[in-house]
Amino acid sequence: MKPPFKTVALVGKYKSPEIAEPLLKLAQFLERRKVKVLIDRLTASHLAGNKYPVLPLEELGEKADLAVVIGGDGTMLNIARTFAPYDVALVGVNQGRLGFLTDISVDTMFDTIGDILDGKFMAEARMLLEGEVDRGGEKVFEVLAFNDVIVSKGAKGSMLDLEVRIDGQFIYNQRADGLIVATPTGSTAYALSSGGPIVHPSLSVIALVPVSPHTLSNRPIVISSDCTVEIVVHSAPDPRVHFDSHSHFDLREGDRVVVRRYPHAISLLHPVGHSYYGMLREKLNWNIE
Numbered sequence: 152m153k154p155p156f157k158t159v160a161l162v163g164k165y166k167s168p169e170i171a172e173p174l175l176k177l178a179q180f181l182e183r184r185k186v187k188v189l190i191d192r193l194t195a196s197h198l199a200g201n202k203y204p205v206l207p208l209e210e211l212g213e214k215a216d217l218a219v220v221i222g223g224d225g226t227m228l229n230i231a232r233t234f235a236p237y238d239v240a241l242v243g244v245n246q247g248r249l250g251f252l253t254d255i256s257v258d259t260m261f262d263t264i265g266d267i268l269d270g271k272f273m274a275e276a277r278m279l280l281e282g283e284v285d286r287g288g289e290k291v292f293e294v295l296a297f298n299d300v301i302v303s304k305g306a307k308g309s310m311l312d313l314e315v316r317i318d319g320q321f322i323y324n325q326r327a328d329g330l331i332v333a334t335p336t337g338s339t340a341y342a343l344s345s346g347g348p349i350v351h352p353s354l355s356v357i358a359l360v361p362v363s364p365h366t367l368s369n370r371p372i373v374i375s376s377d378c379t380v381e382i383v384v385h386s387a388p389d390p391r392v393h394f395d396s397h398s399h400f401d402l403r404e405g406d407r408v409v410v411r412r413y414p415h416a417i418s419l420l421h422p423v424g425h426s427y428y429g430m431l432r433e434k435l436n437w438n439i440e
Contacts, residue, residue: 156268158187160215160239162208162230163194164222170246171197173257174221177244178203180261184268189215212237217420219264221257224250228395231417232295235279240418242267251339251434254421263422273425276416277336277352278376284392284400285407296394297417298337300410302382302402303329303362305389310365312386317378324385325369329362332380332410337395339434347371351427357412382408 159181163170175198178188188203195205211218212234220230221244231241231252243253244260255263266272282300284292304311313330315322333342338350338358347360348371355376361369374380383405384390390402402408431437 155270156186156217156240158189158215158217160189160191160206160211160218161194161203162191162211162218162220162222162226163197164226164246165193165229167222168197170194170221171199173244173246173260174198175201177219177221177260177264180264181268184265186268208233212239215239217242217267219244219260220253221246222253224252225396227252228297229397231277231297232279232395232397235295235297235413235415235417238418240274240420242420251430252336252419254425254430266423267420271423273421273423275352275419275421277419278334278355278416279413280332280334280357280410281413282332282392282394282408282410284402285409286403286405292392292400294394294398295413296337296398297334298340298395299331299333299342299393300408301329301331301341301362301393302384302408303391303393304387305391305401307388309388311384311390314383314385315359316381316383317374319379319381323369325361326365327361327363327369330382331358331360331362332382333358333360339431342371348373349431355412357410376412378411380410382410384408 163174181188190203190205192205192207195201217240219242220227227243244255245253280296313325331342335350335352342360345360345362356373358373360371392400
C-alpha cells in the first residue's frame with residue numbers, strides 16, 4: 152500500500168471518554184497536514200464540540216484510505232473485522248501498555264503518524280477467518296473473525312463431543328472443553344494460553360488448538376489456510392461458538408461450524424524498524440540480551 156493517504160478515519164475505544172483529548176489533538180494534527188478527517192459515529196459521542204464529519208463504520212470503510220484506531224487490541228479486532236471488505240490500512244494507537252496489534256503509544260503518535268503520511272512505514276497483510284453455523288442444511292449465522300473461532304462448552308461445564316473434518320476428510324472425534332481455530336494473529340491470544348504455537352503473521356496457515364482435551368494425544372495442528380475446517384457438535388448440554396469474543400452464537404447438537412480463510416486481508420501499518428520478535432520479547436517477558 153502506497154501513500155498519499157488523503158482521507159483518514161479516526162476510531163476510538165467504545166465507551167471510553169478518555170480518548171477524546173488525544174483523538175481531537177490527532178485530528179488537528181492531520182488537518183494541519185492537509186488530510187481530510189472523518190470520525191466514527193460512536194466515537195464522536197465522546198467528543199464535545201466536534202467539527203469533523205461523522206459517519207458509521209461501514210461508510211468510513213468506503214471513504215477512508217487509512218484508519219487510526221485509538222484504544223487497545225480489542226478495539227482493533229472489532230474495527231479490522233468491519234473494515235476487512237474495504238481497502239483501508241489500519242494503524243493502532245494504545246493509550247496504556249503496547250499491545251500485539253496497537254503498537255504505537257499516544258506519546259509518539261504524532262511523529263509516527265507523520266512518518267506514515269510521508270510514506271515511512273512497514274506494512275503487513277493479516278488474514279481473517281469467515282465462520283458460519285449450518286443447522287439442518289441451512290446457514291443460520293455468519294461472521295468474520297480476526298483472531299479465532301472457538302467452539303466451547305457453556306455454563307453447565309460438561310465437556311463437548313466434537314467431530315473435526317478438514318476439506319471433508321475425517322480427522323478425529325474429540326472430547327474436550329473446546330476447540331480453537333486461530334489465525335496467525337490469534338495464535339498469541341486464547342490459543343497461546345491453551346498450549347498452541349506462536350505463528351508468525353506472515354504465514355498463511357490456520358492453527359487448531361484443543362482446549363483441555365480428554366485424550367492428551369489430541370495436540371495442536373497447523374494446516375494450510377486454503378483448507379476448510381468443519382466442526383460438528385455431537386454431544387453437549389449448552390455449546391456456543393465465539394468469534395473474537397465479540398460475536399457469539401448458541402449451538403445445538405448436530406450443528407456444523409464451518410471455518411475458512413476470508414478472501415480479503417487487512418493491512419496493518421507499523422513504524423519503520425518494527426520487529427515482531429521484539430514485540431514478543433516485550434509482551435511475553437522473554438529474556439533480552
